[in-house]
Amino acid sequence: MAGRGDPETETAGGPARHLPVMLREVVAHLAPKDDATYVDGTFGAGGYSRAILEAARCRVIGIDRDPTAIAGAGGLVLAWPERLVVVEDEFAHLDQVAAMQGAPQVDGVVLDIGVSSMQLDQGERGFSFRREGPLDMRMARSGLSAADLVNALPEAELANLIYRFGEERQSRNIARAIVKARADAPVTTTLRLAEIVAGVVWAKPHEPHPATRTFQALRIAVNDELGQLARALGAAERVLKPGGRLVVVTFHSLEDRIVKNFLNARAKPAAGSRHLPAVKQEPPSFRLVARGAVEPSEAEIAANPRARSAKLRAAERLDVPARDIADLAALLPPLPDPDARR
Known part of the structure; x- marks a missing residue:
């Protein structure tokens, strides 16, 4: 397997061995220390x-909501039985998981967002447009599947989903074609x-597969990936020790x-309302x-x-209280409505 990422890329002779993306850079920025505790979300x-x-x-x-990943973790846990525990849960709950494992505060959090090559390379999971399989895409194996959305959403809602989460300019034409096909x-x-x-x-030629953005959009919607990410950033802010x-x-x-919006906002004092000038600004966290x-x-x-689209961002927690979680909804980017283009 060849790391995480979108879009998909085939390797000669079949799937390659697992290559964690930007591994050297991740370790360098995390800077692991002896006697410390880290969360791999x-x-x-x-x-x-x-x-x-x-x-x-x-x-x-370690945290993963995919039961297949949990099932495959046994070898590493046996290798480090006193130092590694792997929990089946959502990374949006990472602060709660850490507390349940006796670590109400931790020294580092690492997140690798998106679909993994394990999921892409298993056709039966339904993530890949290159492999035959059921149209599933559920990381946690529960809830609505991609097939449920594709076959039930009205045409306008389906076009909106594909445009918003896939940034696909042909979303209207794609939704129209899907609705026509599912009628048969x-x-x-x-x-x-x-x-x-x-x-x-x-x-x-040499451009991503035409279905790349549509599959991305459906996967994000099925797994609430953007909402999960926003909540995980807030959880990391709460659980990280100073430093x-x-x-x-x-x-x-x-x-x-x-991630950029969150870290840039947290690296600056929180601005008070212009209508309430007496409110004290919160310091950077x-x-x-x-x-x-x-x-x-x-x-x-x-x-x-698969690493070609990867970007790494890193920050260090300061010795101030975590900010109010109420502003996490603002992290979700104000993506345009396809109707605005017409």
């Missing part, structure tokens, strides 16, 4: 957790949906925008460790094409 195949455990005599709490028979498989999208979206590090790797602009986004090296992209 997106455990996956355990690549980051392993590297952290090898970098220092520390403890790692429900759209229940990945390759059937990819075929429908490819019939209305034309891609030049603790937050490191986040994202793979597309919607995710990166949320984070210091930016990485100025701007860190991107993968050309060598890593050559070795692992």
